[in-house]
Amino acid sequence: MQLTNRSKVASVKTLNWVEQIYLPAIIKGMIITFSHIFRKKATVKYPEQKRPIAGVYRGLHVLKRDEQGRENCTACGLCAVACPAEAITMEAAERQKGEENLYREEKYAAMYEINMLRCIFCGLCEEACPKDAIYLTDRILPSNYARNKFIYGKDLLVEGTAPDQRVDVTGRKKNYEMNV
């Protein structure tokens, strides 16, 4: 029974004497390689040139703030529980009087760390978060020389308050809504 139309008839025909000299075939091959010299190059010169990345790309995490610049995360620990790589750890603290402009909820993460060497960028933390706080972004994790530099604390994870320091996660949000 024929399953696809891609099958080819195998042939065991011996080479005739022109083919046995191999020279015509070699010349043909060399013309092919020569023509490749003038082709468009496939290289992307990475740090200077970047490939377009899809909006749903799962790269470096961000801890979001709301419109008033308050941190969303309430240190509930659901992301840490959901994480299959056990990459997340945090310490909770209670919001004091006068800190309402800093943290949206009454409890917040005093310390929040993701070990980027453990993380597999699956995005389950994002799905687990009830507070819209953690998102994966289209930024790429930079390389480093020391292993301990890959443990990202709040200084690297929380987005800035200034409008130009906000990290756009609409792509991921849309993806999430579509799947719900």
Place this chain on the structure above:
Amino acid sequence: MIDWWLILDKVILVVVIFVVSLAIAAYSTYGERKIAAVIQDRIGPDRAGPWGIFQPLADGGKFFFKEDITPNAADKFLFILGPSLFITTALMTSAIIPWGKSFFFGEHEFSLQVADLNVGILYLLAVVSIGGYGIMIGGWASNNKFALLGALRASSQMISYEVPMGMAIISIILMSNSLNLREIVDMQQGFHWNVFYQPLGFLIFLICAFAECNRAPFDLPESESELVGGYHTEYSSMKLGFFLFAEYINMFISSTIIACLFFGGYHFPGIDSLGLSPNWAAIVSICVLFAKIFFFIFFFMWVRWTLPRFRYDQLMRLGWKVLIPLSIFNVLATGAWLTFVK
């Protein structure tokens, strides 16, 4: 009486050729990577300096700073002798090559050939075969199975392909009536290039040159996929650098020999009708020779990135059953043509 001018001439020439050979070998590595890259639709090294032109310096520096490991079980003396011999012989072959026409400073003639040997070609073949010992000794002294296999392959390949190579040269000698490389080159003045009279000889010589240089498709002695690194598996640091360097020098020298034996060396049709003064003619002739050399270096690399490697039995079959009969036939045909037709 000692001719001090002669000695001074030769010393200058030797130093210049030495430096030029090393520089060309270094930049061949860069050329090789660039050509490999463009043939594979890539860009190649472009980080060290503009277009990556300092890449060879970076590579050389890296080789010096790598740890120099000598295996415990290796024969220490031979382990060092191997690469030294290989690079020495590679550099020695350039002594008999006529690099261009002579310069004239007043009465004084400055010849661009270190040694105008009347048996130049024999010297060439002799030195090239000593180079094979470098690989053999290096591979054997490493006391490593991969290295030994690589060395065995190299030695049998070199011996097999030296025979048809010598035969191809014999037909050239028959035509020029001389073993002197400068006379062979001068015989091809104008457009009487040997390649038009000896196309078969040229093809045989070219194939053998690939095999002698251990270049793809004949790179079995170091075939990475089967033998790790072949004869230089155990080598590291600058000793490995010497092996790799010597291979590129060999490639440079064989390109030169091909240009001299078959493509008129420093001659170019119309070079004499330009009416240049002798010194300018000498400069132009050097440029012509180097243009030919660079073309052949490019050709070597072009072939490397086109053809896959031979299987070992195919290599031996090509050497003994195809090239040797063909080269014998070529010698006979040349002889018959010279005796009966000319």
